[in-house]
Amino acid sequence: MGMFLGYIKELYALSPIKFLVNGLLMVMLGVLESVGILMVIPLLIVAGVIPGVEAASGLIAWIDNFLRALGVILTLPLVLLLYVGIIVGQSWLQRYQTLLNTGIQQSYVVHLSTRLFRAVAYADWQYLVSKAKSDISNVLITELLRVHSGIQVFLQMISAATITLLQVVVAFLVAPGLTSLVLASAIVLLVALRGFVKKARRIGEELSDLNQGLYFTLTEHLNGIKEIKSYGIEEAQVANYNRVRVMMKNNIINFARIQTGLTMLNKVGSAVLISVFLFFAIAIFKLNPQEFIVITVIAARIWPRVLSLQSSLQHINSVLPAFHVVKNLENQCLAAQENFAEDGAATKLQLRRGVEFRHVSFGYAEERAGFVVEEASFELPVGTTTAFVGSSGAGKSTMVDLLMGLLKPVKGEILVDGEPLDDNLRSWRRSIGYVPQEPFLLNATIRDNLLWACPEATEEQMWEALRLASVEAFVQSLPDGLGTVVGDRGVRLSGGERQRVVLARALLRKPSVLILDEATSSLDSENEKRIQQAIESLQGKLTIVVIAHRISTIRNADNIIVLEQGRIIEIGNYQSLMNNKYSRFYALANLSETAP
Numbered sequence: 001m002g003m004f005l006g007y008i009k010e011l012y013a014l015s016p017i018k019f020l021v022n023g024l025l026m027v028m029l030g031v032l033e034s035v036g037i038l039m040v041i042p043l044l045i046v047a048g049v050i051p052g053v054e055a056a057s058g059l060i061a062w063i064d065n066f067l068r069a070l071g072v073i074l075t076l077p078l079v080l081l082l083y084v085g086i087i088v089g090q091s092w093l094q095r096y097q098t099l100l101n102t103g104i105q106q107s108y109v110v111h112l113s114t115r116l117f118r119a120v121a122y123a124d125w126q127y128l129v130s131k132a133k134s135d136i137s138n139v140l141i142t143e144l145l146r147v148h149s150g151i152q153v154f155l156q157m158i159s160a161a162t163i164t165l166l167q168v169v170v171a172f173l174v175a176p177g178l179t180s181l182v183l184a185s186a187i188v189l190l191v192a193l194r195g196f197v198k199k200a201r202r203i204g205e206e207l208s209d210l211n212q213g214l215y216f217t218l219t220e221h222l223n224g225i226k227e228i229k230s231y232g233i234e235e236a237q238v239a240n241y242n243r244v245r246v247m248m249k250n251n252i253i254n255f256a257r258i259q260t261g262l263t264m265l266n267k268v269g270s271a272v273l274i275s276v277f278l279f280f281a282i283a284i285f286k287l288n289p290q291e292f293i294v295i296t297v298i299a300a301r302i303w304p305r306v307l308s309l310q311s312s313l314q315h316i317n318s319v320l321p322a323f324h325v326v327k328n329l330e331n332q333c334l335a336a337q338e339n340f341a342e343d344g345a346a347t348k349l350q351l352r353r354g355v356e357f358r359h360v361s362f363g364y365a366e367e368r369a370g371f372v373v374e375e376a377s378f379e380l381p382v383g384t385t386t387a388f389v390g391s392s393g394a395g396k397s398t399m400v401d402l403l404m405g406l407l408k409p410v411k412g413e414i415l416v417d418g419e420p421l422d423d424n425l426r427s428w429r430r431s432i433g434y435v436p437q438e439p440f441l442l443n444a445t446i447r448d449n450l451l452w453a454c455p456e457a458t459e460e461q462m463w464e465a466l467r468l469a470s471v472e473a474f475v476q477s478l479p480d481g482l483g484t485v486v487g488d489r490g491v492r493l494s495g496g497e498r499q500r501v502v503l504a505r506a507l508l509r510k511p512s513v514l515i516l517d518e519a520t521s522s523l524d525s526e527n528e529k530r531i532q533q534a535i536e537s538l539q540g541k542l543t544i545v546v547i548a549h550r551i552s553t554i555r556n557a558d559n560i561i562v563l564e565q566g567r568i569i570e571i572g573n574y575q576s577l578m579n580n581k582y583s584r585f586y587a588l589a590n591l592s593e594t595a596p
């Protein structure tokens with residue numbers, strides 16, 4: 001509950017004046033409702049409309065005297081006009097207050113979700129790869145919606161509680177004994193129904209887990225849709241999805257069970273209470289008729305409100321787990337924030353001398369024995385092309401992630417032009433062009449995909465980048481040219497075309513360093529040749545780093561770094577490494593030649 005109140009405090013802090021005005025309006029609405037509805041009967045009595053009943057004492061007599069002192073003689077039309085007037089005022093205020101309330105809540109939702117999204121966006125790479133993407137989507141969409149509904153119900157609860165409190169005060173003025181009786185019953189009821197609240201909390205926790213499971217099932221299905229279809233295992237996937245949905249159905253039915261249980265108790269409890277209440281009012285307290293009418297009307301309104309408070313409490317408890325899930329994700333992301341030494345306006349860095357790795361070691365998890373990259377020392381002089389080779393799992397991608405500053409060395413340091421990479425991390429990232437093995441394309445046009453990385457690029461610059469990436473002719477041949485939509489993640493392009501479009505996008509940024517994670521099997525020899533040509537045409541103009549899966553593509557690299565189990569075992573150019581028949585590189589080259 002403490003965490004929940006923390007969120008409410010934030011909501012207040014975001015727009016305190018609006019929040020206070022909102023609270024004030026709630027009080028006014030409470031007063032108007034009490035006056036509008038509760039006073040209509042006494043006013044009818046004062047006006048002498050209800051025959052045989054006199055305004056003899058108490059509040060009604062006071063109203064009578066007050067109106068007489070003002071010289072107002074109440075007649076039936078005047079009383080009804082007054083009533084309608086109060087309701088008009090109340091409805092207008094109610095609408096205004098609801099809009100204000102919605103505005104406050106929605107601003108907070110925007111604030112909270114953007115803050116969470118920012119925390120996720122700036123979390124470091126290591127944390128993000130350790131987290132299932134579906135969990136993040138679930139929190140940012142479903143759990144945030146639940147948080148919002150909790151806040152909404154809480155504000156409604158405050159409003160209902162304020163109005164109830166005012167009615168209790170009025171009721172107390174009219175008939176203290178009987179009001180105390182109603183209140184005591186309400187408190188007994190709230191205590192007796194505490195079990196329902198706890199149950200709602202448990203169901204809410206279960207729902208958080210189920211939401212997470214649902215997103216996971218859905219995301220995994222969409223990610224693996226090609227494999228699923230090719231294996232023909234759609235039915236198993238459908239069964240899996242259905243299983244999660246059935247569990248959600250049961251969860252929702254369980255929640256409905258406790259909500260309807262409450263409604264049932266409400267009806268039975270009301271009947272019992274009204275009987276007891278009537279008995280006490282008539283037989284014990286011997287109320288006079290007007291007090292009796294007022295107190296009956298008040299009790300009839302207080303009682304449902306107490307029950308709606310109970311129902312709101314249940315709802316809030318059922319969404320409390322969502323607050324925990326949201327807070328946990330935010331805290332974890334904040335703990336894993338990347339620290340940029342420079343401000344957001346940092347500009348691109350022009351590499352002058354080159355990059356140096358000095359005794360760099362890295363491991364993914366402390367508990368895992370050994371490093372994935374160990375004692376790596378080498379240089380990437382400006383304008384040269386360096387290739388990393390090694391068998392699968394040797395540490396090539398990890399090395400490149402360290403170079404991009406996505407991972408931080410556990411030992412050793414990385415220097416860019418002699419300065420620690422961390423000191424210029426933001427500028428460094430802006431100077432990098434990266435082409436991953438499985439390139440990411442937006443489901444948009446080729447033009448949009450290019451502009452995504454470089455919004456200020458002109459058409460001319462785009463064509464120039466496409467030419468450098470050996471994909472100009474292909475784009476020209478498309479009926480819509482740059483306006484061609486590439487499909488979800490570029491599905492309408494071949495693997496090689498995708499890689500070359502992404503290469504063009506990287507080049508458009510005019511990077512100081514171009515990093516290419518070569519596609520393994522997705523390229524045919526024609527496409528492979530095109531990429532190779534593209535890289536060769538860039539050699540000398542840029543500092544290039546290639547993760548090479550095919551030795552044939554790196555014959556012209558200035559430096560080849562051979563990795564094995566995270567260690568650099570050989571460094572040299574193609575010829576020098578091939579001259580040694582016993583080198584690991586020689587063996588890898590032969591393997592690569594014979595690979596299908």
Ligand SMILES: Nc1ncnc2c1ncn2[C@@H]1O[C@H](COP(=O)(O)OP(=O)(O)OP(=O)(O)O)[C@@H](O)[C@H]1O
Nearest residue numbers: 129364365372390391392393394395396397398399
């Ligand atoms: N996020 C991660 N968490 C834990 N271990 C990881 C993670 N990423 C990679 N590893 C491990 O680190 C080692 C090196 O992986 P890396 O991806 O750098 O190899 P690679 O040479 O690029 O392999 P490949 O050629 O198959 O892509 C492997 O043993 C791998 O299991």
